Amino acid sequence: MTVPRVLVIGGGIAGMVASLGVAEAGFQVYLVERRPWIGGRMAQLDKTFPTLDCASCIITPRMVAVGSHPLVHLLTLSEVVKVDGEAGAFRVTVKRRPRYVDESKCTACGRCADACRLKGRIPNEFDMGLGSRGAIYLAFPQAVPMKYAVDPERCLQVSRGRCGKDGPRCVEVCPNDAIDFGQREEVLELEVGAIVVATGYDPFPAQAKPEYGYGRLEGVITILELERMLSASGPTEGEITVGGREPEGVVFIHCVGSRDHQVGNPYCSRVCCTVVAKQALLLKERFPGARVVVCYMDVRTFGKGYEAFYERVQRAGVIYRRGLPAEVFRRDGKLVVRGEDTLLGRPYEEEADLVVLATGIRPSEGTAELASVLGLELDDYGFLQEADPHDPLVSPRPGVFLAGCCQGPKDIPDTVAQASGAASRALALIRGGSGG
Amino acid sequence: MADPIGIYLCHCGGNISGVVRVHELRERLKGLDGVALVRDYPFMCSDPGQELIRRDLRGGGVRRVLVAACSPALHERTFMKVLEGEGINPYLYEHVDIREGCSWVHPDSEEATSKAYELIRARLERLRKLRPFYPMEHKVVPRVLVIGGGLAGITAALDVLEAGFGVVLVERSRELGGWAARLGRGFLAPLEGFIRQKGEALMGHPRLSLYLESEVASLEGFPGDFRATIRTPRGEEVEEVGSVILAVGFRPFDARKKPEYGYGRFEGVITTVELEEMLREGRVPEAQRVAFVHCVGSRDHQVGNPYCSRVCCTVVAKQALELKRQRPEARIYALYMDVRTFGKGYEELYEEAQRAGVIYIRGNPGEVYPGAGGLRLRYEDTLLGRARELEVDLVVLAVGMEPPEGNEALARILRVPLDGDGFFLEAHPKLAPLETPVEGVYLAGCCQGPKDIPDTVSQAHGAALRATQFFHRGRVVKDPLVAEVDPEICTGCRICEAVCEFGALHFDPRRRVMTVEEFSCKGCGACAVACPSGAMSLRRYESQGFLPWMEALVVGGP
Numbered sequence: 001m002t003v004p005r006v007l008v009i010g011g012g013i014a015g016m017v018a019s020l021g022v023a024e025a026g027f028q029v030y031l032v033e034r035r036p037w038i039g040g041r042m043a044q045l046d047k048t049f050p051t052l053d054c055a056s057c058i059i060t061p062r063m064v065a066v067g068s069h070p071l072v073h074l075l076t077l078s079e080v081v082k083v084d085g086e087a088g089a090f091r092v093t094v095k096r097r098p099r100y101v102d103e104s105k106c107t108a109c110g111r112c113a114d115a116c117r118l119k120g121r122i123p124n125e126f127d128m129g130l131g132s133r134g135a136i137y138l139a140f141p142q143a144v145p146m147k148y149a150v151d152p153e154r155c156l157q158v159s160r161g162r163c164g165k166d167g168p169r170c171v172e173v174c175p176n177d178a179i180d181f182g183q184r185e186e187v188l189e190l191e192v193g194a195i196v197v198a199t200g201y202d203p204f205p206a207q208a209k210p211e212y213g214y215g216r217l218e219g220v221i222t223i224l225e226l227e228r229m230l231s232a233s234g235p236t237e238g239e240i241t242v243g244g245r246e247p248e249g250v251v252f253i254h255c256v257g258s259r260d261h262q263v264g265n266p267y268c269s270r271v272c273c274t275v276v277a278k279q280a281l282l283l284k285e286r287f288p289g290a291r292v293v294v295c296y297m298d299v300r301t302f303g304k305g306y307e308a309f310y311e312r313v314q315r316a317g318v319i320y321r322r323g324l325p326a327e328v329f330r331r332d333g334k335l336v337v338r339g340e341d342t343l344l345g346r347p348y349e350e351e352a353d354l355v356v357l358a359t360g361i362r363p364s365e366g367t368a369e370l371a372s373v374l375g376l377e378l379d380d381y382g383f384l385q386e387a388d389p390h391d392p393l394v395s396p397r398p399g400v401f402l403a404g405c406c407q408g409p410k411d412i413p414d415t416v417a418q419a420s421g422a423a424s425r426a427l428a429l430i431r432g433g434s435g436g
Numbered sequence: 437m438a439d440p441i442g443i444y445l446c447h448c449g450g451n452i453s454g455v456v457r458v459h460e461l462r463e464r465l466k467g468l469d470g471v472a473l474v475r476d477y478p479f480m481c482s483d484p485g486q487e488l489i490r491r492d493l494r495g496g497g498v499r500r501v502l503v504a505a506c507s508p509a510l511h512e513r514t515f516m517k518v519l520e521g522e523g524i525n526p527y528l529y530e531h532v533d534i535r536e537g538c539s540w541v542h543p544d545s546e547e548a549t550s551k552a553y554e555l556i557r558a559r560l561e562r563l564r565k566l567r568p569f570y571p572m573e574h575k576v577v578p579r580v581l582v583i584g585g586g587l588a589g590i591t592a593a594l595d596v597l598e599a600g601f602g603v604v605l606v607e608r609s610r611e612l613g614g615w616a617a618r619l620g621r622g623f624l625a626p627l628e629g630f631i632r633q634k635g636e637a638l639m640g641h642p643r644l645s646l647y648l649e650s651e652v653a654s655l656e657g658f659p660g661d662f663r664a665t666i667r668t669p670r671g672e673e674v675e676e677v678g679s680v681i682l683a684v685g686f687r688p689f690d691a692r693k694k695p696e697y698g699y700g701r702f703e704g705v706i707t708t709v710e711l712e713e714m715l716r717e718g719r720v721p722e723a724q725r726v727a728f729v730h731c732v733g734s735r736d737h738q739v740g741n742p743y744c745s746r747v748c749c750t751v752v753a754k755q756a757l758e759l760k761r762q763r764p765e766a767r768i769y770a771l772y773m774d775v776r777t778f779g780k781g782y783e784e785l786y787e788e789a790q791r792a793g794v795i796y797i798r799g800n801p802g803e804v805y806p807g808a809g810g811l812r813l814r815y816e817d818t819l820l821g822r823a824r825e826l827e828v829d830l831v832v833l834a835v836g837m838e839p840p841e842g843n844e845a846l847a848r849i850l851r852v853p854l855d856g857d858g859f860f861l862e863a864h865p866k867l868a869p870l871e872t873p874v875e876g877v878y879l880a881g882c883c884q885g886p887k888d889i890p891d892t893v894s895q896a897h898g899a900a901l902r903a904t905q906f907f908h909r910g911r912v913v914k915d916p917l918v919a920e921v922d923p924e925i926c927t928g929c930r931i932c933e934a935v936c937e938f939g940a941l942h943f944d945p946r947r948r949v950m951t952v953e954e955f956s957c958k959g960c961g962a963c964a965v966a967c968p969s970g971a972m973s974l975r976r977y978e979s980q981g982f983l984p985w986m987e988a989l990v991v992g993g994p
Contacts, residue, residue: 017867021901021905024905024906025901025904025905025907025908026908026909048866050865051865051866053866054451056449056479057448057481057506057510057511058510058864058866058867059867060479060481060482061481061510061511061514062867064481064482064483064486064514067483108483108484141449141478141479141482142479142481142482142483144483145483146482146483146484231449232448232449232450232451232454233449233450233478233479237450238450259783266783266784266787267780267781267783267784268777268778268782268783270778270779298774298775298776299774300774300776300778301744302744302746302776302778303746303885304743304855304859304862304865304869304884304885305743305865306744307735307742307743307744308742308743311742342819343818343819343821344821345819345820345821379780383780388625388630389622389623389624389625389780389781389890390622390625390627390630390889390890390893391630391890391893391894392780392890392891392893392894393893393894393897407780408780412866412867413865413866413869414891414894416866416867416868416869416870416898417869417870417891417894417895417898418894418898419898420870420897420898420899420901420902421893421894421895421896421897421898421900421901422897423898423901424595424599424897424898424900424901425595425897427599427901428595428598428599431598431599431600
């Protein structure tokens with residue numbers, strides 16, 4: 001007997017599209033997300049290429065749709081720890097960590113966050129650490145579910161059993177008694193017919209390329225940090241400054257952690273070339289007088305409309321220089337990017353105030369553990385391995401399908417297509433066909 | 437008494453409030469006729485933003501809503517759903533764009549604020565007069581018309597069948613499989629087994645109606661209930677389907693359109709498609725010196741194809757590597773602009789080709805011409821910054837992908853627009869790459885834009901989902917904003933019938949008036965404009981609300 005329900009693991013754009021795909025076809029979905037909110041990486045982006053649509057504007061309605069769909073059971077702060085059974089009838093064990101906030105009572109008024117003793121002392125991961133938060137917080141204003149959550153590792157009450165002399169202030173100020181430090185971890189047993197894995201990616205850690213000075217030199221940032229800075233609702237409210245001043249020179253460096261044997265990532269991350277084109281254009285438009293230079297190996301703007309976009313960026317005055325830099329260092333108060341221009345056949349030095357590293361895509365933390373829970377295999381770089389290279393969304397385990405960057409780097413349209421496809425296969429299976 | 441109106445102003449996180457002075461706007465709007473309250477919020481579309489409206493509706497203090505925010509294309513539906521959820525008719529709603537049409541285009545704060553005010557004030561004129569409407573419902577035929585029997589079409593058809601629905605598969609040629617079957621080899625593994633398996637599962641399926649050597653001649657009706665006329669060798673047949681998947685693939689670029697490469701003129705100049713067929717049949721070229729030329733018909737404004745064809749770089753890596761393996765002594769060159777081997781495992785293939793001794797030269801040739809010792813390629817090595825020549829025995833042109841023949845005709849039949857490059861246009865480049873602007877018609881594979889096999893298969897699975905997603909409900913629900921005829925005034929002159937692009941208007945000979953086939957009407961309003969007697973109107977744009985709105989804009993007000 002096939003169980004007519006689907007489990008989706010991961011609440012980024014891939015997991016959201018897959019969940020809505022199943023739910024809108026009339027079937028129930030459990031959407032398991034490890035963080036307190038859904039949205040994933042796409043929610044962090046400012047604008048999307050090649051149309052420069054605002055990312056929040058297109059993802060927010062989807063997030064709301066996922067959060068409010070009667071057939072989507074959203075399980076945040078949850079992780080899949082065990083999967084038994086087989087295609088058509090999986091038994092899944094999910095561990096749900098406490099939020100310490102009663103979702104049915106929280107109205108997101110924000111008084112708890114204001115009152116938190118650690119307010120403003122903890123870097124906000126959503127803002128790539130550029131903004132700060134307290135121990136009870138909402139990562140971003142459009143978060144779904146729109147419910148505050150306690151960070152158990154930082155919260156004094158949870159981690160030390162004691163918050164100040166007179167107890168946690170958040171509890172005191174909450175008008176609805178929503179904060180509940182008595183919540184305990186729950187273990188849920190779910191029965192589903194099919195599973196879609198959509199656990200996404202993490203950016204390559206730029207510190208692993210010490211020659212570019214990330215973490216050491218002020219003004220060296222990553223593309224994801226720049227996304228947060230560009231965002232009007234981000235930590236700088238859209239302002240781009242280095243040491244309080246607008247940049248006069250900006251250098252983008254391609255392939256940081258991609259196509260690089262030295263760091264063990266020989267693969268291409270597919271999106272960074274077009275991300276850089278977009279960000280370079282936005283900065284050039286913002287600072288018309290600034291010199292904006294992109295250092296590249298090959299420009300891989302292959303998606304629909306991306307080549308035309310790349311041409312537009314060049315016409316806007318962004319300079320493309322072929323040759324990845326060897327190092328970034330500081331000289332007389334300026335950053336200097338040094339490399340070999342392979343077209344001119346001679347070394348170059350570019351002075352800049354801002355150096356942006358196009359960090360590549362790697363599997364999200366925990367992918368290997370999840371793979372072993374699901375009985376899936378990893379490829380050479382830790383992405384989930386598909387059963388047949390011609391069909392990227394079918395995993396070797398019947399009934400388990402792959403969506404988005406957990407299977408390999410890809411951009412948003414390719415992710416959306418694959419996630420819809422994974423939902424299609426899951427539906428074919430639970431509808432009692434031979435799918436899987 | 438008139439319904440109390442609530443106005444909600446969105447800051448869009450600074451996108452609007454950075455230019456439009458929202459608080460000033462709020463104060464000016466208070467006290468306008470019928471306006472019960474005016475609120476503003478950083479993101480109206482967010483959960484708490486929507487909750488503001490809900491609370492006011494629940495309290496009964498607001499019965500009609502106006503939201504001033506982004507373009508209605510983005511969030512009109514979002515807010516209509518809020519009304520619906522609270523039991524208020526969703527058509528008692530106005531969405532005023534003060535972002536795309538205001539804050540984004542008027543840098544001056546004064547001007548933008550006063551324009552936003554005028555837009556909202558004028559729209560209130562209509563909001564006061566809007567009527568409620570109710571969605572229309574119709575049965576669904578649970579079958580999908582799949583146009584094109586290549587890998588995309590086969591994959592999509594199989595998913596639809598396995599989900600328990602029917603498929604009408606129309607293929608122009610004599611057999612299924614398309615280019616993938618003809619070429620037979622993927623980048624990383626053979627394709628034959630993969631395609632054969634799908635073909636076997638498909639053939640003879642009880643819910644499949646297969647039309648080979650056939651084409652779609654027309655499509656009428658609407659999502660859920662289309663009638664497709666199919667031109668077959670045995671004459672025309674009509675099939676009923678609920679939705680359509682377009683999977684008509686691509687055609688390789690005709691290398692003759694780059695005469696400087698001598699294709700069709702010089703022996704020894706072939707295309708990657710021809711080489712693929714030779715390699716598949718085990719006919720390995722004898723040539724000892726081979727040059728591959730990248731981007732033939734791609735990234736090339738001169739031939740009108742500025743786009744990248746996505747696959748050719750990896751095709752070259754694969755073929756060059758195979759030639760090198762078969763003829764280790766041969767010298768193999770690849771002349772390129774950028775090497776775009778971006779797919780999973782493709783960069784490794786490119787590296788393997790280089791390790792095997794394939795020589796990559798950055799610079800596409802200006803011309804190919806016959807010399808004494810072979811074919812000569814003249815090019816600029818952009819890494820050395822020097823003009824150079826190369827002599828080879830075989831030139832392989834990496835031809836790009838173009839939209840297939842007959843695309844324009846099909847676009848007309850289905851009323852689906854093409855993009856600037858001639859491929860079918862998706863509804864949204866990011867979040868709706870499988871949908872077309874025409875409801876009920878979906879896209880799979882290269883007809884939407886060049887793509888490799890894994891991306892095609894992925895998209896085809898996804899298109900199958902989209903095309904069947906509404907089948908389970910057993911009925912389609914349609915927006916009621918369509919044309920309406922007032923039979924009291926209509927004289928049956930049939931002028932409107934002639935202007936309707938969608939065949940939605942029919943003359944009723946008994947009553948001698950026009951009737952509207954509501955499910956076919958797209959709500960374009962052409963009939964209302966053409967009607968000489970004012971009998972035709974478009975719902976929500978009837979004169980009693982529309983004219984005061986326009987008048988307020990033109991004449992101005994307080």
